[in-house]
Amino acid sequence: MRLERRVDISMALVVAAPLAAIASALIIAGFLIALAGADPFNAYKMLVVSAFGSRLSITETLVRATPLIFTGLAAAVAFRARIWNIGAEGQLYAGALASAAVGHSAVAMFPASLAIPLVILIGAAAGAILLIGPVFLRIRTGADEVVTTLLLNFITFLFVSMMIEGPLRDPDALGWPQSFAVDSSITLPLLVSRSRLHVGLLLAFVVALAVWFVQARTVFGLQVRAAGLNPEAARFAGISLPRSLLVVAGLSGGLAGLAGTIEILGVRGYVTTDMSPGWGYSGIIVAMLGGLHPLGVIASAIFVALVFVGSNGMSRALNIPSYIADVIVSVSLLTMLLSLLFTNYRIRR
Amino acid sequence: MMDALGILATASVWAATLRIATPLIFGTLGTLLCERSGVLNLGIEGIMTIGAMVGWLTVYRSGDLWLGLFAAALVGALFGLIHAVFTVLLGLSQHVTGLGITLFASSLAYYTFRLAVPMAASPPTIVPFQPWRVPLLSDIPFLGEAIFVQAAPTYVAVILTVIVGYVLVYTPLGTAIRMTGENPHAVEAQGLNPIRIRIWSVVAGSALMGMGEHFSPSRYLTASFQRWCRAAAGYVPRLWFSHHGKPWKALVGAILFGLFDAYQLRLQQVVAGAIPSQIFLMIPYVLSIAALVVSTQRARVPQALMQPFRRGEH
Secondary structure (H helix, E strand, O other), X not given: OEEEEOOOOOHHHHHHHHHHHHHHHHHHHHHHHHHOOOOHHHHHHHHHHHHHOOHHHHHHHHHHHHHHHHHHHHHHXXXXXXXXXXXHHHHHHHHHHHHHXXXXXXXXXXXXXXXXXXXXXXXXXXXXXXXXXHHHHHHHHOXXXXXXXXXXXXXXXXXXXXXXXXXXXXXXXXXXXXEOOOOHHHOOOEOOOOOOOEOHHHHHHHHHHHHHHHHHHOHHHHHHHHHHHOHHHHHHOOOOHHHHHHHHHHHHHHHHHHHHHHHHXXXXXXXXXXXXXXXXXXXXXXXXXXOOOHHHHHHHHHHHHHHHHHHHHHHHHHOOOOOHHHHHHHHHHHHHHHHHHHHHEEEEO | OOOOOHHHHOHHHHHHHHHHHHHHHHHHHHHHHHHHOOOOOOOHHHHHXXXXXXXXXXXXXXXXXXXXXXXXXHHHHHHHHHHHHHHHHOOOOHHHHHHHHHHHHHHHHHHHHHHHOOOXXXXXXXXXXXXXXXXXXXXXXXXXXXXXXXEHHHHHHHHHHHHHHHHHHHOHHHHHHHHHHHOHHHHHHOOOOHHHHHHHHHHHHHHHHHHHHHHOOOOOOOOOOOOOHHHHHHHHXXXXXXXXXXXXXHHHHHHHHHHHHHHHHHHHHHOOOOOOHHHHHHHHHXXXXXXXXXXXXXXXXXXXXXXXXXXXXX
């Protein structure tokens, strides 16, 4: 058996790959659902109903998809340039903390129309710094960014915990420590009344389109793609590799920071240490399922949100451990890798 | 009143160091074996988690600690085989596959644990390995208490370090493994099969990883074991020393990390309140990044690490 590279890849194959990956992941997870004594078909029906069955559940699924679009874009942008950003989780918390910290004072100094963009920019900058640092270290010393970004997640998390137990603690909040809430004048307006769905979703769509435009239609996007595909050739073509890597790092970290900022301004208002149930790590899966394409990321983020929101209702109703959502999503990542292989190669005897 | 340095003069801090280091030694040795053959295995966190779960469950059902160890190694090897098929046989991205294995193995562990052990007010417990006094040696003043009163796994870890070190450096098999990590094409020219060598190295390394957490001496296993928090514990020694690719340095790295952990726990009690506890918890991660930056500048990474081997493709 040997693998042979396909010469031209049809569009149908590109679209079919993630669908085949998701289908096979659902089959594998179906066996685990059957192991728990439930009927997999019924379970999947309930999953879809819990995620899309009512007006409320649809908005909740989209609320959940919003940060996933941002972290998915963060991973997709980085992976395309061969930057292995595992630190989206930390960058998300950095963005959230920074926007909560300035959210208070920014209002006092500027009108809301100016304060909101300012807070968003500061959140993105906080995330960006957390990735520019490791990528700079890689360029200068060769320190593997997989490890440095992963370690930074823990450092950032501890820093957030220290801040919300210390200087940023809201003294009026009862129970677990939480930060000051941002002023209600700078929270994002709702998209649908009587729900939690906010304009952050539209912002995520716009950002995805912008990323797509930069990647596909600008010289810079082309340079980055070239640098990712073949660094040697890119260098020959006169592309400054360190410079484009650092810009991509800023972009990717900024997108992950936005995930946190938008969540603060749109849904929560304040930071807690259990704010993100691993959105940064799920973003890697979202990016892979979306084929590292900005518009694919939107679709896969909604799929992953569907699985998480739907599994909540389904697992309660059928008494299945809710970890089934993580299983479905992580198996999808592995099957997606296989699908991509068969998109690019065919098997020959 | 103990002062900060006085802590180091107590036997208990050294005993705790070895105890904390034990799972890390297993994890680091496993990583080392994979990496020397040229395969990066980021699946370590998931493999250690599911090894812990399967090991614990086996002991819970059978009462046999060593059977639990065997089961943990077996499940580790199984996930290593998945990683090897994806990365070695099919040549897929080692980064993404490793992350996928970590996410899959840990979520599968949480899921099956919840199925096997339903939520209860008081979680079920097992009797873990008990400290064992080495005859004669444990009677040496200070050193005896510090080093020679440990649970059996700690001795196993040290013995395994010696075995892995011997095999890698002094046997033809070890030479073949290291050569595969440097130049798989040269290995093939010697009439050996680099694909087979890599697959078996990853399987064996993952079996070692799988055993690691089974040894953390805990009676409970809660399904909410802080997700990904183990991640750092596993990675820290990995980056600290395994890139030098020498088993004894892996051992030293794991022990240093254990020492730091044991030390900061006690130091916190001494300086209680003056410094936020998070600062102490941050230090190992900060030091690890610093150590990584310093060491990669002179470290020797296997030349063919992360390069898939495809016959006839150079």
